[in-house]
Amino acid sequence: MTQVPRETLAESLDLLEQGLTVDQILSRFPEQSEALRPFLETAVQLSGLAHSPTVAATRQSREKVLQEVDALGGGHAPGMALWLWLRQAFAPALSFAVLLLLFVVALPRVSASALPGDTLYGGKRLVERAQLFMASSPEQRMALQARFNDERVREVGALLDSGREAEVQFEGEISEVTPDYWTVAGIRVNLSQDTTVEGEPWSGGKALVQGRTQGGRLLATRLMVFGEPPPPPMPTPAPTTTVTPAPAPTETLQPLPSWTPAPVASPTAPPPSPTSDDGNENGNGNDNGNGNDNGNGNGNENENGNGNDNGNDNGNDNGNDNGNDNGNENENSNEGDDNGNQNDDHNENEDDDNRNENG
Amino acid sequence: MIDDRSLLARAQNLDKEAIAQIHDAYHGAIYRYISFRVDDAQTVEDLTSEVFIRFVHALRQRRGPKENIGGWLYGVAANVVKEHYRVQRKQRLAQLDETIPGRGPDPERDVSARLAAEQLRQALEDLSPEQQEVLALRFGYGMRHKEVAETLGKSEGAVRMLQVRAIAALSELLSGIELFS
Numbered sequence: 001m002t003q004v005p006r007e008t009l010a011e012s013l014d015l016l017e018q019g020l021t022v023d024q025i026l027s028r029f030p031e032q033s034e035a036l037r038p039f040l041e042t043a044v045q046l047s048g049l050a051h052s053p054t055v056a057a058t059r060q061s062r063e064k065v066l067q068e069v070d071a072l073g074g075g076h077a078p079g080m081a082l083w084l085w086l087r088q089a090f091a092p093a094l095s096f097a098v099l100l101l102l103f104v105v106a107l108p109r110v111s112a113s114a115l116p117g118d119t120l121y122g123g124k125r126l127v128e129r130a131q132l133f134m135a136s137s138p139e140q141r142m143a144l145q146a147r148f149n150d151e152r153v154r155e156v157g158a159l160l161d162s163g164r165e166a167e168v169q170f171e172g173e174i175s176e177v178t179p180d181y182w183t184v185a186g187i188r189v190n191l192s193q194d195t196t197v198e199g200e201p202w203s204g205g206k207a208l209v210q211g212r213t214q215g216g217r218l219l220a221t222r223l224m225v226f227g228e229p230p231p232p233p234m235p236t237p238a239p240t241t242t243v244t245p246a247p248a249p250t251e252t253l254q255p256l257p258s259w260t261p262a263p264v265a266s267p268t269a270p271p272p273s274p275t276s277d278d279g280n281e282n283g284n285g286n287d288n289g290n291g292n293d294n295g296n297g298n299g300n301e302n303e304n305g306n307g308n309d310n311g312n313d314n315g316n317d318n319g320n321d322n323g324n325d326n327g328n329e330n331e332n333s334n335e336g337d338d339n340g341n342q343n344d345d346h347n348e349n350e351d352d353d354n355r356n357e358n359g
Numbered sequence: 360m361i362d363d364r365s366l367l368a369r370a371q372n373l374d375k376e377a378i379a380q381i382h383d384a385y386h387g388a389i390y391r392y393i394s395f396r397v398d399d400a401q402t403v404e405d406l407t408s409e410v411f412i413r414f415v416h417a418l419r420q421r422r423g424p425k426e427n428i429g430g431w432l433y434g435v436a437a438n439v440v441k442e443h444y445r446v447q448r449k450q451r452l453a454q455l456d457e458t459i460p461g462r463g464p465d466p467e468r469d470v471s472a473r474l475a476a477e478q479l480r481q482a483l484e485d486l487s488p489e490q491q492e493v494l495a496l497r498f499g500y501g502m503r504h505k506e507v508a509e510t511l512g513k514s515e516g517a518v519r520m521l522q523v524r525a526i527a528a529l530s531e532l533l534s535g536i537e538l539f540s
Binding site: 035042049057061 | 392395523534
């Protein structure tokens with residue numbers, strides 16, 4: 001094995017670089033010349049491995065590069081350079097502005113008529129969500145939700161008309177309930193064994209419908225009724241009940257005097273107005289006596305509170321008077337009283353005012 | 360030596376004259392660097408042009424060199440060569456046909472020269488990437504030890520030793536004579 005010091009190898013390379021021939025260098029290191037020769041010849045070979053470009057190659061390359069500059073919009077005046085710089089600097093902001101414009105202006109218009117299953121439908125719902133998010137008040141948000149629900153109903157109608165298949169969801173008032181179908185928001189919603197029904201439906205109630213349109217029919221997968229149905233109407237009292245000595249009327253009649261000392265009604269109350277009379281006459285006979293009392297009582301309270309609540313309270317009181325047999329009739333009767341008494345009370349107050357003024 | 364900064368300032372605005380000056384100043388060095396690693400002359404021309412086209416695109420996108428144009432171009436050239444070899448390896452696997460060397464005016468001489476060069480390039484592939492880079496920058500690009508040291512982030516002494524070891528390894532591979540253990 002022949003070994004040459006690394007320093008000798010490095011020095012021989014420096015000499016080669018300085019322009020000495022291989023033989024000249026070897027003559028300086030006769031003891032290592034045998035091993036040094038292939039080393040230096042390799043270095044010489046390495047020097048010849050790379051070659052310089054021809055003039056034509058350089059020119060062609062330059063032309064190619066300058067064509068690329070032209071393609072990129074180069075070779076412009078200094079003013080254009082500034083514009084290019086500005087364009088590059090603000091490119092992200094401009095892109096964002098364009099996207100925003102598309103989202104705010106174009107997307108709502110383009111997607112407005114999209115139906116579930118359409119490509120643009122996702123964009124339509126996205127716009128709606130954005131509008132809800134940007135609503136400035138709860139009232140505005142509720143109004144938007146109502147509008148969007150109307151749109152859902154319209155979409156279902158369009159899907160049914162076209163016979164298209166899509167998943168849908170909407171809310172609406174129940175107008176018809178049968179074992180096979182409900183009518184919600186004017187749309188016939190078919191039920192199947194797989195339909196999940198939550199709550200007890202009633203005509204006039206509100207329900208959420210989830211389902212699928214297919215072949216012009218809407219099959220519900222889930223129906224959710226909001227709220228509780230109103231209490232079923234009590235049986236109308238038979239006329240004989242008045243004959244029956246039921247203890248309730250007499251007992252509940254006792255509290256009536258507590259109504260009479262009402263501060264305003266009793267001293268100044270004029271005779272019951274014709275409307276009040278009519279209302280009582282339209283009710284049942286038992287109510288007549290109470291009707292006048294209630295009329296006064298309601299009249300006074302209505303001035304201070306709201307008519308409906310007071311009317312119902314009084315109605316219940318009267319209901320007790322009549323032995324729980326009044327139900328809707330009492331309510332109607334009281335409503336009539338409310339109206340009549342309200343008018344009466346207004347007049348009374350006016351009269352009071354006049355009297356006070358005169359006094 | 361050209362003034363890199365003033366040229367760059369103009370080139371960044373895609374000033375064609377400045378770009379042409381930079382191209383002409385560095386084309387030879389980049390060409391030699393690539394030709395040190397790649398045999399085919401047409402390929403070398405294409406790859407060299409590719410380096411300058413990438414330079415123009417980088418200027419356009421404001422991510423070109425800040426000061427050292429030569430160092431930046433060398434970095435791109437190194438990548439372009441790597442990509443070329445990557446593609447070539449795939450093509451070799453795809454097509455098994457052999458290339459026919461020698462179509463010049465003196466086929467016999469050309470063949471021997473090409474074979475020697477081919478042998479040397481194959482031997483180069485056995486070196487470490489660092490050794491290959493030092494040799495390409497020294498014998499291809501034509502950088503001095505100091506410039507190679509700056510480009511590769513090494514000391515001048517380390518570059519010298521890398522060069523000696525690389526040539527010794529090549530010499531041993533080609534001649535079979537071991538210079539040092």
